[in-house]
Amino acid sequence: MQSIGFTGKTQKYLRSPWLELGILALSVVLSYIALSLISVGATVPEGGMALANIVRLMLGFFVLSFAIAIIAVLAGIGGGVIYTPLMMAFTPVNSLIIRATGLIVAMFNGLVSSGPFMKSGVGNLKLAIICTLGYGLGGFAGAQGAIWVAGRMGLSGEGTIRLILGGIVLALGLYFLWGSKKTEWPEVKKVDRFSAKLKIPQAFYEPSIDKIINYSVKNLPLGILAMFGIGLISGFFGMGAGWAVVPGLSMIVGVPLKVAAVTSHVIIGMGDCMTVWPYILAGAIIPLFVAPWLVGQVLGGMVGAQVLIRVRSQAIRYILIGIMCYTSFGLVTDGMTKLKLITAVNSIINIIVLVVVLAVVALAIVGKLPKLGGKRQDK
């Protein structure tokens, strides 16, 4: 029976997940109103930043984090892969602090989506646990390595890390453009004894083909080893690693692509809970700086998952590739400047590159991009 005064639709918004989403969104709005009021007329100590500027920065970080979380959900990747390169390329903030915060971004993106994914049945907790053994330990080692390198390499280390990351991000952008042809339903011909003994597979319902899917897993020892390597890169560079975990699970372990994509979020959330601690205990996580990024990821992840998942489109993929290409340019030029290989890039050149990237993305979205390497551009 419906309660008096509430329609069915209203009642829907008083239940999970809409209720907590509403409470969190309202808290964010009230919080930034309060912060703005506090900053009015506040005194500024000599050499410090004005409170009004701090509030503006925090609001900007929150909005950016929220947008990154939504783009990430729509593009089917983690937020860290956008956040870390973007911040490193276009802000003066120290790279260790950015990478540490990048792990928080990737982790909370994974954590908040774990609940619905576990409930849906597509996510597989047993698979996540066994893979986290490799991913988490690799990430922990990578994080320790990042802190060790940061303490010894100074400005040349900052430059080298930006250059390497620029190369990785460009390679990822090109991979998303041309190489992301994945097998949706990998064929498992032979299951090894170890994988069979663990009894990991669980059936799930696939609405697109209206069928209950049973699948098998293989090569788990190799899969755990691959996750260790992926964790190492993720922990060192402070990025989420969905771009590597998903193909790893699909191609090595042989799980369907949908299970791989969903379980990768659970693995990243779980594994980064281990990876992030060396950064916290070394002082690379700054509470007031991290807070807006964390909240933006949680709220953006929830909104993306509940409201916008239905509008996933090819356009988002092109926008993401554009972001990655432009970010890669920023990282490489900033890295070369820090290594004193070139002088600082003129802002006009930056604007020209941005306009070119925007034009290419726009052409790709409307399907007018010229054919490359004889391949057809998919619409």
Place this chain on the structure above:
Amino acid sequence: MKKPELEQPRPQLVYGEFVYWLSIIAALICTIAPIIALAFPQGDILDPHYLFSALWKGEAPNIVWQQATGGFPGGHFWLRNLSSGDAIIQFGLELGCCCAGVGLLAASISYLSQKPRSYGWAIAALVIAILIGLAAAGIYQQTA
């Protein structure tokens, strides 16, 4: 065809619930605590004025802590300063960073309480939870 009801393993649901709600609580704490941090900056561990100034100059973490508070007080500094805004943020953050460990502990208990009991998976979940606990305790730590 109506979506068929597939029963999900209970430990999986338990893990999902714990992680989901704890990360939302962590986000709520990190939403509200900055108000305290900026309203009463004199009570903060890190002076926000100098903190953001040092951050925006690209200073390394140890210099940021040095300029904003006189040195890094340790990752779990919130334990001794729960009345200050940034310590409350740090508490929320660490709560979120522990939530997978708590979820796995609950999942481990769930593996043992279901029929038939699944000792192997209970131990595996417990091992990851212990590893998260050890990482949080700072089994091996460096300063940045």
